[in-house]
Amino acid sequence: DGGITQSPKYLFRKEGQNVTLSCEQNLNHDAMYWYRQDPGQGLRLIYYSQIVNDFQKGDIAEGYSVSREKKESFPLTVTSAQKNPTAFYLCASSISRGSEKLFFGSGTQLSVL
């Protein structure tokens, strides 16, 4: 089945530690996105990528980094510079940047120890 796989489902971070969230898609989509979801708030865009080896900052990119070395993969690193990392992280993809149909993964809950 085609889809988006996020791992792990739950992740814990210690103070000063970088952690990486995985996002893999087998939909052959060009565009991929990372969103952050906090309680009582809508989704906010962290980073997006239109094509391999290219990515752009979203609305809340500070403290995060990404890479897009393969079309299928768009990992998100939460760095120690992100002072409030506890949130639910959702990865999404679309056929192209202009396609209004987004497909979402099942998310990763990140908590701070």
Added chain:
Amino acid sequence: AQTVTQSQPEMSVQEAETVTLSCTYDTSENNYYLFWYKQPPSRQMILVIRQEAYKQQNATENRFSVNFQKAAKSFSLKISDSQLGDTAMYFCAFMRANFGNEKLTFGTGTRLTIIP
């Protein structure tokens, strides 16, 4: 900047009844898309329905329909014959046409509970 407002943080309704979730938005654009997404307890976001602003006809998907009032900038979701599986967070979202998905703006959500 576009804003999306969902003024009902929580709602509940008896199974088999009809419920309407409200959404208003603010934009100066004339061409755009509106969406309702469902986030069940599994937390995966699922597209429920979409509306293109240039279409006057309200979108419908089985038991889900919208009331799109462009002049009022209102986009409500009606769920008919509600089922237990409809229990979820519902997010309204807006996207300008001819722009990328990075311009997708979400509301803060409405938590809907279907009571058996």
